[in-house]
Amino acid sequence: MDPDTAIGGGRDRFPSTEHSLLEAAAGGLAPEALERVAALYWKPVYRFIRLKFHKDNEDAKDLTQGFFSSALERDFFARFDPSKASFRTYLRMAVERFAWNAHAAGKCRKRGGDVAFEPVGEDAALTESPEEAFDREWRRQLFRLALRDLRKLCESAGREVEWRVLEAYDLAEDARPSYAAVGEQLGIPETSVTNYLARARRTLRKLVQDRMRGVTSGERELREEMRRVWK
Amino acid sequence: MNKIVVGLVAGVVLGALDGATAWFYPETRPLIGGIVAGSTFKGMLVGLASGWFARKVDSIKWGVVAGAALGLLLAFGVAVMDAASGQQHYLEIMLPGFVTGAIIGFSTQRMGTRKAA
Amino acid sequence: MEVNSDPADLSDSVVDHLRQVAGLPDLSGTRYELEGEIGRGGMGVVYQARDRQLERRVALKVVEAALAGEAALIARLEHPAIVPIYEAGTLPDGRAFYAMKRVTGVRLDRYAGAGRPVAERLRVIRRVGEALAFAHSRGAIHRDLKPQNVMVGEFGEVYVMDWGVEAVGGTPGFRAPEARLDQRSDIYALGALLQFVLPAPAPAALSAIARKAMSAEAGCRYGDVEEMLADIGRFEDGLAVTAWREPPMHRVARFWSRNALLLWLLTAYAAVKLGIFFWPYR
Known part of the structure; x- marks a missing residue:
């Protein structure tokens, strides 16, 4: 979808973790926590900046990169108060502040003129606010990471069939095939298809939750966030 | 206070008061003692019966109907006895008895506790 | 059949599909068969399911494992106005589920429409209050009482649904202002519920009861649900209510x-x- 934003989105050095965000940040693992946050939020932040501030691809990328690389200098984690908002909302608001400042500075430099407003792009639905786009991108990235985790897990545990069933059925882009068709394609009985599928989905669910656990303040926030993930 | 006691008290008080109104009529004033005693006794009977009824039936409407009917019936009896002594006072005895019975019936429905089932 | 070899390319429709199916409870190993979603409340999602053994429909509530303990407390509340639980269990993914009676009827926000007599509206409020009082006596509180959580069944029976196990923010208009919800917060919500079901213009005494229950200061509300129901009872008997100094x-x-x-x-x-x-x- 966004081949131009492979930075950040490509990294998955920290798959799932049992530590919550704050535990990691407080335990002297702030850089590691930031890695996790960036893996999930790089793309949402990029999209948010593009839509909210009408930035072109390069500017948005620079701003996103700037935001994440300066996060640790700004006591980013220390200032997060879970009783006020979810980490996701806190981060989005921090991005907004950061981008406003940068935006204002940029305008001053370019005074006299050629402020180029980039057309936002064909996939940005006009009915959607930048905040909604941020959330949508967040969910997409969350599933992307969890699916990557799932595939790796299936490969390393000798459960490839599970992955292939999920891939053939749940990840089908157009018309979803029948269970029978999936079974035929993979050479397994139809009844097994549903069993594999159920197991794969169950694992996926857990992996999504694990990914979120690493970027939330604790069980309570995690639960609230998961409610926004499942439909 | 249970409903039978309520009926008893209401019947005695209202019966006595009803009897006491005889004082206002010149021709019955000399007989007031007997009239009050009889009326109180009649009221007591209506009250006891209405109280018993109110324990069985929880309805203001039917309580009033039962009280009025009892009052009318007993007043009719009194009027018959009265007629035997040569005077015809059916209207004067039965109409107030009817309304007093209705009031007693109402009281037993509105006040007092029903016996625990 | 062309499928994505790299999950990096996820379209909106695929993400939506995954959000749906990965959230669905895996009922393999249970006697239930998933049929659809009924709704979601503060505590979890409620699905419609079929009990294969008894050949009947049930409502199946799925909650996070962390909430299972407190949910069990609510499951033990046996009261005519609280939906009975048939069975509890654990899903393969660790979540807890509760199979309960599937209540059919009308939600209170639709039930309290025009033409419904005040006496009938008060009857529903009384039933809700009785359920609350009972739950309070067992140490449980509702936390999110609102018209959408009250059902009036086809036989006139009243059910209070979706007992919360954690403060989920409540619902604006029904949630008490205090940060920590307790029994008095349920009284606030019951007051809001009373106000909601009253027709306009409402009898002044009833409005006063609702206002008293909804005092911003918890100490100014009724001490317990019974006290509030007693005041409503006084109104029904044509007596003066404590919440209102009448002219x-x-x-x-x-x-x-x-x-x-x-x-x-x-x-x-x-x-x-x-x-x-x-x-x-x-």
């Missing part, structure tokens, strides 16, 4: 309407006696 004219009017029959009977008695007194043929 003298109102007191007279209330006395008259409560004792109208008695007053008519006394008038009739006086008329009879006077009539007899002035009867010319006596």
